[in-house]
Each structure stands twice: as C-alpha cells, then as structure tokens.
Amino acid sequence: MRARVFVTLKPSVFDPQGTTVADALHTLGYAAVRNVRQGKYFELDIDAQTAEDARKLASEAADKLLANPVIESYRIEVGNA
Amino acid sequence: MRARVFVTLKPSVFDPQGTTVADALHTLGYAAVRNVRQGKYFELDIDAQTAEDARKLASEAADKLLANPVIESYRIEVGNA
Numbered sequence: 001m002r003a004r005v006f007v008t009l010k011p012s013v014f015d016p017q018g019t020t021v022a023d024a025l026h027t028l029g030y031a032a033v034r035n036v037r038q039g040k041y042f043e044l045d046i047d048a049q050t051a052e053d054a055r056k057l058a059s060e061a062a063d064k065l066l067a068n069p070v071i072e073s074y075r076i077e078v079g080n081a
Numbered sequence: 082m083r084a085r086v087f088v089t090l091k092p093s094v095f096d097p098q099g100t101t102v103a104d105a106l107h108t109l110g111y112a113a114v115r116n117v118r119q120g121k122y123f124e125l126d127i128d129a130q131t132a133e134d135a136r137k138l139a140s141e142a143a144d145k146l147l148a149n150p151v152i153e154s155y156r157i158e159v160g161n162a
Contacts, residue, residue, distance in 0.1 A: 006122050032128040041087050041122040047113040
C-alpha cells in the first residue's frame with residue numbers, strides 16, 4: 001500500500017517560505033495568486049494487508065517523526081501503488 | 082479556488098532525504114515501511130473563475146518556479162477552499 005502524508009504548518013503559524021513563493025509569483029506576473037502555504041510531502045510504501053493498517057502506521061510515523069505536532073498538522077491518504 | 086501542487090523527485094533520481102526518513106522509521110521499529118520518497122507540497126489560493134483557469138495558472142507556476150523540471154515532476158489537484 002502507498003500512504004501519502006501531507007505536512008503543513010498550522011494556520012496560526014507564520015509561513016515565510018510560502019510568503020516568499022507568493023512574492024516571487026507576483027513578481028512573475030501572477031497577481032491572481034493570493035496566498036501560498038508550503039509544506040512537506042511524503043510517499044510511504046508500506047507492507048500492509050489493509051488500508052486501515054497502512055493508515056495507522058503512517059499516522060504513527062507522522063506523529064513520531066514526519067511532523068512536529070506543536071506547529072504542524074498532517075493529512076494522510078492511502079491507496080494502492 | 083485552491084490548487085494543491087505536489088512536487089517529487091523523478092523516480093530515477095536518488096532521494097537521500099527519503100532514504101534517511103526510511104532508515105529512521107526502521108530504527109523506530111517500523112519495518113513494514115519499505116520505501117519513502119520526500120517531496121514538496123504547495124497550497125495556492127488563486128483568484129480564478131473556473132477550476133481549469135486555476136489549474137492552468139498552477140501548472141505555469143510549477144513549471145516556472147515550484148519544480149525543477151530536470152529532476153522533479155509535479156501533480157496538481159484543484160478544489161474549492
């Protein structure tokens with residue numbers, strides 16, 4: 001199974017990377033871009049029988065290693081391949 | 082509209098960050114994790130009338146700024162809010 005983990009800064013946390021990307025896009029002429037938030041993305045290939053098992057393992061991995069729960073939140077999607 | 086852009090290294094490109102994360106997960110006891118690829122994740126809030134317009138702008142932004150097309154590929158999802 002493949003689990004995709006998206007880690008983003010919580011909305012209340014200032015995101016200087018995203019602000020820089022937004023400024024650069026404005027400089028390139030993309031004024032329609034209002035706001036940008038940047039995060040991390042992980043693809044985990046997991047040996048698991050069920051999607052629930054894979055999600056549980058990915059969730060533990062995110063809690064312990066991939067995300068800093070003080071300032072970041074995460075979202076998990078599980079699928080085949 | 083909100084466009085989500087996922088940027089990952091192409092499969093043929095070595096991903097030392099992902100390898101390090103996989104090794105760390107193995108050390109933590111998660112032997113079921115076979116492989117990890119790490120990438121970047123962007124959420125773009127875009128002033129656009131249609132999802133097609135938002136996707137087109139996000140695609141241009143990815144080509145020009147968010148991804149390095151030599152070694153990275155990207156995927157875009159568009160939705161409301």
